[in-house]
Amino acid sequence: MPTDLPRLRDGALNLADWLTELQPADCGGLAVFAGTVRNEHEGRAVTGMRYHAHRALAEARLREIEAEAANRFKVVVDVAHAVGELGIGETSVVVIVRGGHRGECFAACRWTIDTIKQAVPIWKEEHYVDGEARFLDGVAIKSIAES
Amino acid sequence: MRVTIECYGASSRWCGADEVPLDLESGQTANDALDLLAKRFPEFAVRRDNIAIAIGNAITSPTTAIEDGDRIALIPPVSAG
Numbered sequence: 001m002p003t004d005l006p007r008l009r010d011g012a013l014n015l016a017d018w019l020t021e022l023q024p025a026d027c028g029g030l031a032v033f034a035g036t037v038r039n040e041h042e043g044r045a046v047t048g049m050r051y052h053a054h055r056a057l058a059e060a061r062l063r064e065i066e067a068e069a070a071n072r073f074k075v076v077v078d079v080a081h082a083v084g085e086l087g088i089g090e091t092s093v094v095v096i097v098r099g100g101h102r103g104e105c106f107a108a109c110r111w112t113i114d115t116i117k118q119a120v121p122i123w124k125e126e127h128y129v130d131g132e133a134r135f136l137d138g139v140a141i142k143s144i145a146e147s
Numbered sequence: 148m149r150v151t152i153e154c155y156g157a158s159s160r161w162c163g164a165d166e167v168p169l170d171l172e173s174g175q176t177a178n179d180a181l182d183l184l185a186k187r188f189p190e191f192a193v194r195r196d197n198i199a200i201a202i203g204n205a206i207t208s209p210t211t212a213i214e215d216g217d218r219i220a221l222i223p224p225v226s227a228g
Contacts, residue, residue, distance in 0.1 A: 122227035123156030138224030
């Protein structure tokens with residue numbers, strides 16, 4: 001994906017958009033994580049999710065996480081996160097890591113999604129079959145350096 | 148001076164709106180703004196310890212002096228992914 005596109009996107013993500021190009025010649029590994037909307041949470045049937053964000057801060061943090069992951073693990077990282085209404089099975093977050101070997105790719109992918117979950121100001125509002133909706137409990141926001 | 152509290156995530160439920168205007172004395176801090184908010188909204192008051200604040204696109208210390216027209220974002224616990 002072109003690097004000038006926003007990392008925060010309105011609506012569901014299409015994972016295939018990040019996988020259309022050939023790997024860089026010096027990369028022998030490609031690790032992918034995609035988060036999707038599940039139909040159940042703590043025993044309640046879920047109909048969909050609305051993602052809310054502090055847009056400016058979330059965009060900045062997603063870009064900082066990409067840069068930090070690249071620096072720590074010596075890989076190329078692309079991330080994106082959805083905002084707005086998503087249905088069951090739709091993709092809310094993608095992490096794409098390209099690197100020389102699988103070890104650093106897996107490690108960077110894990111660190112990146114874990115850091116996104118702790119350091120990016122995005123909130124899930126879950127919708128249930130009975131018509132109720134609630135914001136999920138989260139974690140106090142951390143800096144990227146703390147992750 | 149007047150500032151605006153932007154209520155993100157569940158804080159919009161605790162404060163009953165996406166934005167809350169507050170009138171403060173000159174020289175007061177973000178923490179003073181949160182004190183005032185807590186007096187008006189008990190549901191916010193009981194959760195206040197877990198909330199960060201941001202001004203612009205940076206997380207900011209509650210001791211930061213605020214200025215007329217500032218927009219202070221409430222950042223409750225996050226749940227990206």
